[in-house]
Amino acid sequence: MTDKLWGGRFTAKAAKWVDTFGASISFDQQMAKEDLTASIAHVKMLGAQAIIPKADAATIEAGLKTLMTQLENGELHFTVENEDIHLNMESLLTDLIGPVAGKLHTARSRNDQVATDFHLWLKNRLPEIMAAISNLQTVLVEKAEENAGTIMPGYTHMQHAQPITYGHYLLAYFEMLQRDYERFEFNQKHTDMLPLGAAALAGTTFPIDREAVAESLDFDAVYHNSLDAVSDRDFALEFLSNAAILMQHLSRLAEELILWCTYEFNYIEMADTFATGSSIMPQKKNADFAELVRGKTGRVYGALMGLLTTMKSLPLAYNKDMQEDKEPVFDAYTTILGSLHIFTGMLESITVHKERMHDATVSDFSNATELADYLATKGVPFRQAHGIVGQLVLHGIQTHQSLQDMPLSELQAAAPQIEADVYTELTSEAAVNRRTSLGGTAVANVEKEVARAKGIIASH
Numbered sequence: 075m076t077d078k079l080w081g082g083r084f085t086a087k088a089a090k091w092v093d094t095f096g097a098s099i100s101f102d103q104q105m106a107k108e109d110l111t112a113s114i115a116h117v118k119m120l121g122a123q124a125i126i127p128k129a130d131a132a133t134i135e136a137g138l139k140t141l142m143t144q145l146e147n148g149e150l151h152f153t154v155e156n157e158d159i160h161l162n163m164e165s166l167l168t169d170l171i172g173p174v175a176g177k178l179h180t181a182r183s184r185n186d187q188v189a190t191d192f193h194l195w196l197k198n199r200l201p202e203i204m205a206a207i208s209n210l211q212t213v214l215v216e217k218a219e220e221n222a223g224t225i226m227p228g229y230t231h232m233q234h235a236q237p238i239t240y241g242h243y244l245l246a247y248f249e250m251l252q253r254d255y256e257r258f259e260f261n262q263k264h265t266d267m268l269p270l271g272a273a274a275l276a277g278t279t280f281p282i283d284r285e286a287v288a289e290s291l292d293f294d295a296v297y298h299n300s301l302d303a304v305s306d307r308d309f310a311l312e313f314l315s316n317a318a319i320l321m322q323h324l325s326r327l328a329e330e331l332i333l334w335c336t337y338e339f340n341y342i343e344m345a346d347t348f349a350t351g352s353s354i355m356p357q358k359k360n361a362d363f364a365e366l367v368r369g370k371t372g373r374v375y376g377a378l379m380g381l382l383t384t385m386k387s388l389p390l391a392y393n394k395d396m397q398e399d400k401e402p403v404f405d406a407y408t409t410i411l412g413s414l415h416i417f418t419g420m421l422e423s424i425t426v427h428k429e430r431m432h433d434a435t436v437s438d439f440s441n442a443t444e445l446a447d448y449l450a451t452k453g454v455p456f457r458q459a460h461g462i463v464g465q466l467v468l469h470g471i472q473t474h475q476s477l478q479d480m481p482l483s484e485l486q487a488a489a490p491q492i493e494a495d496v497y498t499e500l501t502s503e504a505a506v507n508r509r510t511s512l513g514g515t516a517v518a519n520v521e522k523e524v525a526r527a528k529g530i531i532a533s534h
Contacts, residue, residue, distance in 0.1 A: 097158065099153070101404060103159050106163070107145060108191040109187070114142075116181075117131050121135075123280075123281055137167050137171040138178075140170060181280040181282050183273045185272070185391070189306070190270040200261060206414035206418070208534045209414070210251060211252065214245070215245070217244050217426075218241035218527075221241040221244065222521050223241070225237050225238075225503065226240050226243065226341065237440055237441070242519075261312045267296065268297065271287065275305075311381055314378040314381055315378055317378070317407075318375050324367050324413055342425060342427060343359075345423035345425070367413045374406050377403070377405060380398070384399065385399075435502040444508070449462060452492075462489050466480070466484075469484070
């Protein structure tokens, strides 16, 4: 017999390096608080159901609470020999209160225990992620309100397309983040389920009260199938999927911020507190934190693909492969929370070069659609108007003239329907403020959407 808590039928002891390879305590100790919390709820139920004597339950509960205090004070030390957080805690409890600690594991298995700890861990952290999203949204809305009338080029294919406002642009990311918020909000539903009581895979013969444990741990529901309870990691996959989509949004924003900080664009400037310099080039101011978030996106994608691959062919119920479920989730949580905090501070402190943004829309022919729309209002079929304006743009490129700088006679030579009022239609301000359709970039629309966004954040 080995000295393992599960070693009754074993006659040989594994080498230390084998124990180290199989152990998970290096990372699952992050669930120490959740493990103790779940054990306290479990032993209370064992006593209430008379599965173990009430006096024993009280002794075990007191011991667990002592361990909780020691954990909070940084006084607990874990060992590889005890493999995981569950056996480490049981060993520490036994040292503290003696053999009665062994009664704690009545009517449960490490299979439903680890699943419960993992649910609790993520359940406790989803609100942090959602709050961080809300904080970033708040900054986006504040900046959108300040820049409701700040005109800038809008892009498709990274080519100037039509003038928009910087406020309208920022609110696009507000909407992305709102969908992220809602995905994590839904993720709570599948995280807020109690596996404890499923035991190893088949349930238990003891008269347990799973609903009482769920209520004690503030779970909304219990798993209704014991096989599913110990083998389900959908809630973790949902979290990683949501995290990957969130990071994709942040990475898109990072890419644009990085471009816009360049000498060529010069639309914005990062605060010194969110930029770094060069060890050799004194003039450099690098958007390193935006670049780092862009880079960390691949890390979160990898976490999702890693766990999907781990789970893809596992037979029911629990398999040791599933020990690989926690590290990617722990890492993704740390990564996305840090990225959200960085972006909140970074966006809050950005300097916007409003004149530079506006000037970039003056001679870029991004008002070509305005002229085509103008001709359409004069009765010219839009497809024909498109062709006329295309020819005028070509003429402007060849003669180094913008559309609004062309003499009326030149414009009328291309389309006699054009009148002197066309020049008021060709300004960037007019192009923006004529886009009054729902979701359009008009300043009045942006102001309405800012108010709507504030209401959404308040509802969080």
